[in-house]
Amino acid sequence: MVVRFQPITNIFDEIDSIFNPVAVPFPAIRWTNRDRRFADISVKESGEQVHVYAELPGVAKEDVNVNINEGTLVISAERKQPELKENEQWIRNEVNYGKIERTVQLPYPADVEKVSATHEQGILHIVLPKHENAKPKQISIR
């Protein structure tokens, strides 16, 4: 059984009654159940690097792909749906499974050869050094 709740904003301190639905007369209300196919990202510029962080909980490293050309970064991933065995059943499913994609327009062209990425505890962290052309240049005055 898959139960989905409609997204409603900002309810606090509610108690879920998933294990005992009879105990509470109204269903729990969630704002987190957005139908997401995008990862939440943060982009930070720091010195001569651009850092991109993407939240990809439950996604295995081998299911993450990062593609880049100079000004655009494309993160694609797949969160695989667990297969239920016989005599297992869904009580609640708020997690969205399937393909996730996110395109990030970089604030500066990146040096594609020097990009590095890690994926730890659901956070994909990509470090993109700025391309030579994007670095500030000192012009000597004669």
Place this chain on the structure above:
Amino acid sequence: MTNGTDEKKTVHTITPVVDIVETAKSYVVKLDIPGSVKEKIKASIENNTLVISTEASDYAGTDSAETAKQYRREFLLAKDIDVDTVDAQYDLGVLTVTLNKKKQFLPKQISIN
């Protein structure tokens, strides 16, 4: 930092999304808590309520001195859950809590003589 003693700090509470699967012997609860470490995640059962909470990790350095984020979600447990054998694991940014059913609630095969 976010224990409420610092009145100037605004704590935003994020409700993590949850998946729950019932198996023959247990309920498996999975919550998305990306970017944390297991030492920071608190799980407790009190008054038949499972409480999961953690400071959200500031992995991108977006928290300021005035704001912080935390994850928190509570679940009211039914009577068939054995609160003494709860297991929790954190991997890939997902917290998995396994709540075993009490023995007396497990299906039993009755042999017919």
